[in-house]
Amino acid sequence: MASYAVRVKRDLARWVESGVIAPDLAQVLADDIDAHQRKSFSFGSILAILAALLFAAALLIFVAANWEAIPRVWRVGLIFAALAAGYVGGAVLKQRDHPAFAEALWLIGAAGFGGAISLIGQMYHMSGDEAQAVLVWCGGTALAALALRSGPLTAGAVVLADAWMAMLALDFWGSTPFPYEFAAVALVLWALSYWTDSKVARHLILLSLDCYLVLLAIEVNMFVVSVLLAIASAAVFAFAVMRPAEADRLARLDGRLALHGLIGFLTGMTVLQFGMIDELGALVIGAIVSFAGIAAALFYGGRDSRAVRWIAYLGFGCQLVFTYVVTLGTMLGTAGFFLLGSATLAILAYVIIRIERRVNAPAAPQGANA
Amino acid sequence: MMRANRLIIAAIALSLVQIGFLSWMIAGRAAILRNGAEVLLRIQPVDPRDLLRGDYVVLSYDISQIPVSLIGNVPQGMTETEEGPIYVRLAKGADNHWNAVSASLGVPPAAPAAPGEVDIKGYLSSGWGLVGDAIVNPDYGIERFYLPEGEGLAIQNDIRERPFSMRVAVAKDGAAQIKALLDGDTVLFEEPLY
Numbered sequence: 001m002a003s004y005a006v007r008v009k010r011d012l013a014r015w016v017e018s019g020v021i022a023p024d025l026a027q028v029l030a031d032d033i034d035a036h037q038r039k040s041f042s043f044g045s046i047l048a049i050l051a052a053l054l055f056a057a058a059l060l061i062f063v064a065a066n067w068e069a070i071p072r073v074w075r076v077g078l079i080f081a082a083l084a085a086g087y088v089g090g091a092v093l094k095q096r097d098h099p100a101f102a103e104a105l106w107l108i109g110a111a112g113f114g115g116a117i118s119l120i121g122q123m124y125h126m127s128g129d130e131a132q133a134v135l136v137w138c139g140g141t142a143l144a145a146l147a148l149r150s151g152p153l154t155a156g157a158v159v160l161a162d163a164w165m166a167m168l169a170l171d172f173w174g175s176t177p178f179p180y181e182f183a184a185v186a187l188v189l190w191a192l193s194y195w196t197d198s199k200v201a202r203h204l205i206l207l208s209l210d211c212y213l214v215l216l217a218i219e220v221n222m223f224v225v226s227v228l229l230a231i232a233s234a235a236v237f238a239f240a241v242m243r244p245a246e247a248d249r250l251a252r253l254d255g256r257l258a259l260h261g262l263i264g265f266l267t268g269m270t271v272l273q274f275g276m277i278d279e280l281g282a283l284v285i286g287a288i289v290s291f292a293g294i295a296a297a298l299f300y301g302g303r304d305s306r307a308v309r310w311i312a313y314l315g316f317g318c319q320l321v322f323t324y325v326v327t328l329g330t331m332l333g334t335a336g337f338f339l340l341g342s343a344t345l346a347i348l349a350y351v352i353i354r355i356e357r358r359v360n361a362p363a364a365p366q367g368a369n370a
Numbered sequence: 371m372m373r374a375n376r377l378i379i380a381a382i383a384l385s386l387v388q389i390g391f392l393s394w395m396i397a398g399r400a401a402i403l404r405n406g407a408e409v410l411l412r413i414q415p416v417d418p419r420d421l422l423r424g425d426y427v428v429l430s431y432d433i434s435q436i437p438v439s440l441i442g443n444v445p446q447g448m449t450e451t452e453e454g455p456i457y458v459r460l461a462k463g464a465d466n467h468w469n470a471v472s473a474s475l476g477v478p479p480a481a482p483a484a485p486g487e488v489d490i491k492g493y494l495s496s497g498w499g500l501v502g503d504a505i506v507n508p509d510y511g512i513e514r515f516y517l518p519e520g521e522g523l524a525i526q527n528d529i530r531e532r533p534f535s536m537r538v539a540v541a542k543d544g545a546a547q548i549k550a551l552l553d554g555d556t557v558l559f560e561e562p563l564y
Binding site: 065072080083084087088090092094095109113116117120122123125127129140143144147149176177 | 388
């Protein structure tokens, strides 16, 4: 598959040939594409990162195995050496213009930091508070991302923050406090992601916030939190669709902010309806709001974004099934269930085909903004 | 060139900061081992299903169960614990093992520890009843013992038949650190400082 850059350059050459644009402009555009292309990840750099993750896993398992053959001072020294070699070696490779391997080595450095924390816990038989250890690891990784200006390390810090949040929040039967501080951690990492220019981190943070708010709703108040999530997400969606330029300047997500608005809205409506599962009247209202929201998302945001359309279809299908099962569920036998499935898929197929045909039709404007 | 050098300097500084932080963690633990007051705690048999997880055994001590009657400062009208520290005063018993003699919620006990007494700091989660003859279960951060691979099972079986003990170092602020695991009078594992 030809990459985006190759395809655009092919188009540029054709446009220059047919006189649509001047050769100077084509050169400017091609340079701009090259400048931005270098930042994105190729297949090779993904492999380099995978290799780093495997090496990191080996390092952590090596620690966990508590290998008595090596004196502990040596084990600590080895891990410190891996940590320093990862960070400094990565910096040297970055300097020599091997960005992918640089990022991979930095990941090993950050893994060495986490491995050392767990090794010290093992050396001194420290018990309890694994969550705290993960948070410290997250802090160290974020610091590394800050110092080295590394996108993958920023994303790594977000993943560690998520792990910390999940360890505390999912401990339902235990008595660990709810990680309210996650909101602050997410905010700090979000700010960091601008400095390190990591869109992946920002996408992860927004998705993590959805998960966090679901858990917060379960912990605090299903109704209030889910309604606020749905309203705030709808507002984000509206902002992203009505003021795309400002939204992108603010969120810097390549115009995908609307997608997160829709995901947040659907998440909020799902929690809301699960919370009111015993109240039929409220459920009907919830379903109507949800369908209306999905329709609005398709109408206002669907044309520009295939991802928005497919998330909307998914939400539509789930909402349809949920509403039927809750309202008619007790009356459904197995046959009825399959009948319902068939009807849902048929409706979904009809809606998708209609909308995709409209969106993909050659732009033939009929009226102003119909 | 200038900017690239700055990156390498940043990487070196980062390594030093992180290694420094980790060394500080180690130094703190080693200081407790070196300077902490030594107490001998009796280990209670633990439900074997929970005992062995991976390469460590989960332990419980006699002092992991503190009767509410020992807590001197339960506020009036408080029926359940809030999450927070609990300071347990230990004194040496006739059999050389140390037992809880009193406890204080939230703050270190008002009276300083007498000679032959040690205050150990534990953590209580919320929701333990504080009424009548209830018992609370503090964690002291010493409820886990890492073993070389494969040795866990033998200890898990022995620990239910004979009384095992743990020699623990307790710092001035009450932080506890495992020093040695004993089977009767025999030292099974002893921890070096580093």
